[in-house]
Amino acid sequence: MEKINVAVNGAFGRMGREVCQAVLDDEELQLAGAFDLQGIGEDIGEVLGKKKLGIVLRNLSSEALAEGKIQVMVDFTTPMAVMDNIKISLACGIRPVVGTTGITQVDLKLIEEWVEKAGLSAFIAPNFALGAVLMMKFAQLAARYFKHAEIIELHHDQKIDAPSGTSLKTAEMIAAGRREEPQKREELLKLAGARGAVAENVHIHSVRLEGLIAHQEVIFGGLGQTLTIRHDSYDRKSFMPGVLLAIKKIASLKGLVYGLENLLDL
Numbered sequence: 111m112e113k114i115n116v117a118v119n120g121a122f123g124r125m126g127r128e129v130c131q132a133v134l135d136d137e138e139l140q141l142a143g144a145f146d147l148q149g150i151g152e153d154i155g156e157v158l159g160k161k162k163l164g165i166v167l168r169n170l171s172s173e174a175l176a177e178g179k180i181q182v183m184v185d186f187t188t189p190m191a192v193m194d195n196i197k198i199s200l201a202c203g204i205r206p207v208v209g210t211t212g213i214t215q216v217d218l219k220l221i222e223e224w225v226e227k228a229g230l231s232a233f234i235a236p237n238f239a240l241g242a243v244l245m246m247k248f249a250q251l252a253a254r255y256f257k258h259a260e261i262i263e264l265h266h267d268q269k270i271d272a273p274s275g276t277s278l279k280t281a282e283m284i285a286a287g288r289r290e291e292p293q294k295r296e297e298l299l300k301l302a303g304a305r306g307a308v309a310e311n312v313h314i315h316s317v318r319l320e321g322l323i324a325h326q327e328v329i330f331g332g333l334g335q336t337l338t339i340r341h342d343s344y345d346r347k348s349f350m351p352g353v354l355l356a357i358k359k360i361a362s363l364k365g366l367v368y369g370l371e372n373l374l375d376l
């Protein structure tokens with residue numbers, strides 16, 4: 111079987127390194143390029159603490175993308191860079207698999223246009239962990255019976271964007287699952303932001319602390335009871351099965367697909 115040639119953008123970063131290792135460990139995939147703004151000129155094998163692989167970290171450019179017969183580009187960079195990366199990737203005929211968060215609804219519309227123009231497909235997931243996808247699905251189901259919900263999302267202190275892409279997606283799914291909107295009550299805020307941000311009538315509280323990876327609690331409140339659904343990623347490896355699945359499935363997808371749940375039999 112022919113291997114799928116995969117490049118990783120953000121390859122010097124925390125997620126990018128995990129993806130490079132996961133691609134190297136998968137016999138159906140071939141690591142065909144490593145891009146980043148950091149570590150330029152370093153061999154990705156050595157960056158991963160292994161022997162040299164002959165793949166050197168470079169800046170992303172159309173010239174660099176034209177080499178290595180890259181078929182899929184995985185992007186784990188920053189919310190500021192991701193749109194340009196998706197655009198250049200599609201313009202070069204390469205399908206993007208994107209985990210970078212901070213992509214808005216307006217951005218998604220634009221990406222849809224680029225995907226259509228390129229006649230390719232693109233895959234974006236705010237969370238590649240299977241447990242997180244199930245947590246969102248369970249939250250959507252619970253929302254049918256509990257109209258009041260709040261989200262607490264907790265991440266490591268290096269995360270730039272807030273609230274997390276997963277919490278926003280969860281709020282959307284709760285809204286889709288609700289049969290009735292929660293009533294708004296008047297509140298006296300003694301400190302701005304005390305009740306967090308609000309998306310789809312769901313309050314979202316963002317915690318950023320050293321020691322955390324990616325965690326989320328969805329708390330539903332009802333008469334005399336609460337229901338808490340919680341997911342914890344203790345290791346970035348938790349995202350890898352989802353990333354590998356997306357890489358392998360993207361060629362058979364049509365247009366822009368958003369969310370890992372679309373690749374699973376849920």
Ligand code: NAP
Nearest residue numbers: 120123124125146147186187191209210211235236237238
């Ligand atoms: P990170 O360690 O900061 O890595 C990002 C890397 O991308 C850095 O080396 C960064 O360089 C580089 N970069 C920035 N702009 C770039 C550009 N234009 N071209 C190429 N490389 C560029 O961050 P991380 O923890 O790996 O997270 C990366 C992203 O993945 C974040 O958005 C995070 O929220 C998201 N994430 C998603 C999931 C998921 O399941 N979907 C899971 C975990 C994390 P500089 O340091 O110079 O900026």
